[in-house]
Amino acid sequence: MTADGFTTCLWFDGQAEEAAHHYVSIFKNSGIGRIGRYNEAGPGPAGSVLTVEFTANGQKFVALNGGPEFVFNESVSFQILCADQDEVDHYWARLTENGGTAGPCGWLKDRFGVSWQVVPDGLVEMLNDADPEKAARTTRAMYAMGKLDIAELKKVHAGE
Numbered sequence: 001m002t003a004d005g006f007t008t009c010l011w012f013d014g015q016a017e018e019a020a021h022h023y024v025s026i027f028k029n030s031g032i033g034r035i036g037r038y039n040e041a042g043p044g045p046a047g048s049v050l051t052v053e054f055t056a057n058g059q060k061f062v063a064l065n066g067g068p069e070f071v072f073n074e075s076v077s078f079q080i081l082c083a084d085q086d087e088v089d090h091y092w093a094r095l096t097e098n099g100g101t102a103g104p105c106g107w108l109k110d111r112f113g114v115s116w117q118v119v120p121d122g123l124v125e126m127l128n129d130a131d132p133e134k135a136a137r138t139t140r141a142m143y144a145m146g147k148l149d150i151a152e153l154k155k156v157h158a159g160e
Contacts, residue, residue: 007060011070012112016063019112020052026094027057043067077107077115084121085150091118092147106148120150126157134159 012019017035024030033053038044044065052063082088095118096102099111106118127142129135134157141156142148 004060007062009062009064010072010114011064011066013068013071014065015112016052016065017049019114020054020061020063022110022112023056023061024054026091029058030054030056072109072113072115074107074109074115077117079117079119082118082120088118088120088148088150091116102146104146105142106145108146118148120148120153122150123148123153126153129157 010016010019020032024032031054033055034051035049035053036051038046038048038050040046044050044067049065051065054061054063080087080091082091092102092108095110095116096108097111101109103109103115106120106123108116108118110116123138123142126138127135129138137159138153138157141153145152
């Protein structure tokens, strides 16, 4: 294996370039790389986009226009670990815009059908607190939320 590690390949049905540009516009430390095109051998029309290499938040991806055979589902999701409520609000708004859908417990689907978990800093610690009552209260509160509210989660965790 090379020192570059892993690259995540995301399968789209004709939206690879649009998706890559969308993700690059949301995350810092991002950019578009090489764009590969179908040639006369197909199966897509010669000259149309086959792959788009991009980096989002320093992570390497390839967006592939593979066709309608496969679609995204919740069995694979990307976690965004957020430092504060402003980051939670930013990623939630940007990833649900233009046809994305809010889900429960900090989960959402973007307009391409990719699942994301927008996770505030400290949540995992609250959910795994050594005090089972604090952990249970926080878990119940999280289950009742769509976009996670850090202040409310901290309040519930503290028993207020």
